[in-house]
Amino acid sequence: MTKQMIFTDTPPDNYGEPLYKEYLQYCTRCCMPSSNEGMQFDELGICLACRAQEQKMRINWKKSEEVLRETLESYKERSGDNYDCIIPISGGKDSVFQLHVLKKVYGMKPLAVTFNHNWYSEIGRYNLENALEKLEIDHIMFTPNKALVKKLFVKSFYKIGDSCWHCHAGVGAFPLQIAVKFNIPLLIWGESVCESSGRADFRDNVQKFDRDYFTKVSAKLYPEQMIDEEITRKDLKPFELPSFEDIERVGVVGLHLGDYLFWDDERQMEFIKKEYDWREEHRPGHYKGFKGNECKFETLHDHMKYVKRGFGRGTDQASADVRAGLLTREEGFEIAKKYDQQRPAYLDEFLDMANITEEEYNNVLKAMRQGKFRECR
């Protein structure tokens, strides 16, 4: 196809404009709005995630890699007959790359740990099992019962405007529980918090891992805050964080590989596709085919964010491409408009679960809008 017109779908007057420019401030450089949690714009109106990307060019990754290698060696030495580390994994591109790096590059003996949100997609399950098999990794998975998951799914929607509390809390708690139970102090995640979250940068990475990290960043509520007449404390045991005493006794520490290795997730994705037959899938609301494919409700999660905060996964992915020089900011806004507004897969299933209409669904989320964005109806 020969290029004809850039603005094929959008009226020329609105081409390249963000959807909510009257209500939200947008980063001068990428497409991220002020409604992204923890957003910090600098004197030029540039967000922290954008700044972090440029800091990556001034980091001596050779030296950081040496620090990582020494750290891993020290844990290897002290682990004796036990596992050297825990790798919390979902089967997504980052977790498979983590498994590869730790096992094949650093010769670690990891224990992979998965909190199963119980909504695994077909491709997500394939990617998880395939990676474990090909990389010969021992694995523990915990699966809460579906009836409980459904109750929590709906409750979470009303409480935090995001139906995935059980996943956020479980992903935070379960690996820690295993660390304490199996006496494995080192937990290793993949992408740095600085990479694209906009919550920290490489110079001032204030959100180092601690016990309550996932509660602060994503789950927002502790298990006891989810108790009601249908959900008991006993039901919520799997979501409970170990005590500070237990964490201290085992000496639990967490690190992100992306704080030590130059992170280029698309390149890594291409690598695991080639080496391990990892698979991607294009889904509604997602401009890229390689993110958030493990869960069948992922696109619903992203859509809730869009209604509540004015941006979805399309914005996240387009912003990453703008930072990488793969889109102009205006093209990024066009991509975001196209994908963020797409009706998510399985929305009807959720509406049935919650026994609400689509209008009610939208109203619940709109009521959670913050600041000037509340005026946008």
Add this chain to the structure above:
Amino acid sequence: MRLSDCTATELLERLKTNSTTPKEIAQSCIERIRAIDPMVNAWEYFDEAAIEAQLAKIGTYNRDDYPLYGIPVGVKDIYNTFDMPTQMGSPLWSDFTPGNDARMIHYLRRSGAVMLGKTVTAEFAVHYQDKTRNPHDLSRSPGTSSSGSAVAVATGMVPVALGSQTAGSISRPASYCGIYGFKPTFGVLPRIGVLKTTDSLDTLGFFARSVSDLALMFEASRVHGENYEFVHQYIDNYVSVPDKVYRIGIIKHPKWDLASESAKNAFEAWCARLKSPCLQVQTVTLPQFCDTIHATHQTIYDKSLAYYFKEEYAKHTLMSPIFYDIIQDGLRITKEEYQDALEKQSRETREFDAWMDSYDILITLATADEAPIGLTTSDIPDANLIWTYLGLPIATLPVLKGENHLPIGVSAVSRKYNDKLLLDFLQYLALLGILPMVSPITPNSKSKE
């Protein structure tokens, strides 16, 4: 013909017929570098051990699976490479080892290419460089900022090399050194792991001595697939049209009057050769808003440099006066002025795209004249930054000679994402015999004196 005289396409042919090996090719480049580089200083870092390691790796490859198998590439010293330092033309970053490959370097290595070494860049890919010389006349500038890459290709030290362009940093060195340069559409080559100077302008690209090498490099270094929507739509799905009639606009850009008479005359004589049933040529006038693009570009550029080089500015004792002055100018630009300029760039890019609906290719002079005398002399303003500002694909064609018989390039520009159409057009001109294959030049050491 010596191996170092061959283009990448010719080398691949020789490799296919087993008449040479990657090791022989690399060796010929190394010998050429030893012989020529002391005169022109194109290389910032060059390490035979790193080359050996790469050759050992590609020795395990199945040649047919790697489109750039065994092809040596010169790398502008702003691209990160895991096995070499990245010094960005500044003593502030002397011996800096980033420890990773830029995405584009990865793509090239993945295609079987061998990164031969790092080539000299102007300080932070902006303007100041005082060591690389123009091989056609050692007293002249090779053009900045991708100086070393252009010279390395022009002299046959390497068949292809990487550059980057924020204003005219590929087009100008290509024009002054008499080789091909190609800066694809903004967004087609990934910038991950490459020095940032200006978000909305920095674009990567490369140099070569033949049109077919441009196409080879373009395919190996660009992104592909559905994860890149516009590239997939317009480039992956592009289909060449046999016997296409190219609608060509010959333009006199806003800085045209500054060009030398000899350059203008040579340009007009070359344009007169564009005669074929498939070439529909007309003289056209650019939209009026193009007159202010230089000023808007400067606002964006200066402010961005002031923003991204705050820390270096704080240590300005190791910064060139030119760079220091740009940052000082940038610091005076307000956030609102900067954002207005970005908004203007966005609007004008869109308007220009609509205007270009009537043309496939625009043709104009690449530089105002031959290379200026002196290594740090300022260039006479030209149109290059207009095309960069508008995000358009631009090829520099080594087809003119100035009054001193030194090279001057012609720019061929196409619409956003019409990179393949532009490359098809160049292939067509090559078939017509209008575009040459460039032979490497050996500098005459006497001209240095």
